[in-house]
Amino acid sequence: MPFKAPRDDPTGPDAAKEARRLRLHQRILRDFGRIALDDLEIGPLLQRAVAQAARATGVRHTKIMRYRTEQGDLLAEAGFGWRPGFVGKARFGIDAASPPGRALQTGQPVLIDDIRDHPEFRIHPVIAEHGIVSLLNVPIRFDRNIWGVLEADSEEPGHFDDLDAEFLEAMAALVAGALQRQAAVAQAEAAASEAAVRAERRGMLLRELQHRAKNNLALVAAMLAREKRTATAEQDARTAERLARLMQRVTAITLAQDRLAGAEGGGLADGTGTDLAGYLKALLGSLDLSLGGKVVFEADLESCVLPFDKAVVVGLAVNELVTNAAKHAYPEGVEGVVRVELHTDEVRAEAALTVSDDGRGIDPSAVAARRAGGGQELELLRHLARQLGGDIEQGTQERGTSVTLRFPLVV
Template identity: 35%
Template sequence: MEPELTRRLRQQRLIAEFGVFALREPALQPALDRAAHCVVEGLGCPFAKVLEHLPAENRLLVRAGVGWRPGVVGTATVGGDLESPAGYALHTGQPVLSNHLDGESRFRTPALMAEHGVRRAINVVVRGDGASFGVLEADSTDRGEFCADDIHFLQALANTLAVAIEREAARREAGRQQELLLREIHHRVKNSLQLVQSTLSLQARFEAEPARTHLEEAAARVKTIAAVHDRLYRGSSLGEIEMSVYLEGLIADLRASLADTAQGCGIDLVGADRDTWPADDAPAFGLVVTELITNALKYGKGTVRVRFRRLERAAELSVEDNGPGFPPDFDPRCSRGLGMRVVAALAKPPRAAVEIDRAAPGGRVVVRFNRES
């Protein structure tokens, strides 16, 4: 039999160590896992679990645990009503200690505990200032007894865990509010761009050549910027984008918006590696591919083909068609065309570079984007 003093000193050490760990660990799941391990070590029991309350189902999900068969943690649930030990603790707000589950009249023994031969258990509520997260539980298969001091140990762990849970909830809420604010800003930017495009288009109707053409081109480019912006911020994350998904959606938009320019020619994304880039880089990708596709539809022939390749510390974007190609002395950095000048401006060294692939049978432009160190 372990001396009582040794047992309590070990529990105090575990409480202190868990407090430091929970404060330093930014993610919640490791804290849940560590809490379960502390329970097992501190009480000398073979089983422990952290249960999260699922109000819609009135069940308690095993979020973390020690000793259970594979497949239990993250999947198994127990009843969240007053008929289970954990549910009883959750609803009454009081710790539940039972050293003889088979003789209990207050609640039934959940099937999960019966399956593992659990004879006695302690349940304490994990609750901060708000609603209860769930229950921290210790389970044992022997005929020994838990005592009031064991409840105090378990409750100390649960209280520390509640602080970590509230911190995680506050972090998620702050992130959600920030994302809502950013989406509102981007929505207003898109509306402003559409207003500018409409104003330019309206003005062009009342101007003679060549001013009319210049205004129409300016309106078309503002529309392109608005489309690129809209496509970028339709994604699930505002911090980064999956390039293959982004380009696929953008090209689908361009097929519709450039239908008059295309005059029956197709626009195909013939290859796109999966690659994640910061969202700040996406507008440059989008505008470059839009300008290159527009130029290919105007001056090339056949289907316009777009490729995106992932390279080490870089990415390569190419647009090609079946037309006659570029003149031998053509330099995109010295082009007088607005579209190619936009591409050259967005693909300036050292972050990017643009070149003409002279070996291609038609017109092919390759743009390489380097990742920031």
């Protein structure tokens, strides 16, 4: 996303003001860089970072959010200027409609002059509560992975310029350096034994594969975001909706990719599989935020391990079923419950995944048409079922619908 030119003309009467800003930025970065080299715990270090970021950008609210693959969200780890209880509890989406989620997915800074009525972004309740209208997000990355996002927020539209963005990127780099140093110490301790060394070598190969895959996903997310902007500008609502669904599918795949980190991410130690229940729990956490609380999720998920590619297919099916329930079962302005159940039969070596709702149901004629082969949504689900070697069972009742995906358990 392009940044604006500086607020002031560097050759005009405000040149001295710009020079003072630059000197302040340099002084803050120098002092913080020294602190980052000390053995300060990460919590206090992050808190100092957000306080200095607020000082440098002239705002009253800043925060650092950590990406949690297990929950599929960004958790506020440090904050400046927020109400009590914000740090450690406030959660933000990782989808492209969430400003920090966009920075996480694309790996690029995201500057929003005025989020009110913005066609691309969703306003988080905490942001609205504090009267925030202008936001600037930059990713925090190390070891070629994005750890989280640093955000500055202002009640003034158009508050941020490219100098603010450059400062936040530099601050994020210093924070990433401290995080990387801490991670290196932990890795050195873990590599004390020969077995740990072998595991680390396997992990390095796996991280390299993940890095290449995530680069491709980030490129896809950026391209979809651009197409969605074009569709919105042309007032093509249906195209914009389809692109939004595609972007959520990319989010589902990215979340599975991030969990493919051996036992630490809920998968097999050799990196060949992932815990399906843990992945679906994280995916539902991401969908909960992207849907803005329109539906309440009830989950009953039995643990089972699937190969990574199979787990991704199941995740895409859940993404489609939940999105369809939110769209069709509950009209605009109506909230409801969506239940997601995963049960396994070890004797028959198969699993049954059911997504159901208590909404308005589907017209019988529409159901008949879909069963006859019509409907892109059902056709996609059938395609995903074939990839799993399973099948789809669709049930209807007077109130609500349910869809069950049955598939073999193969590791």
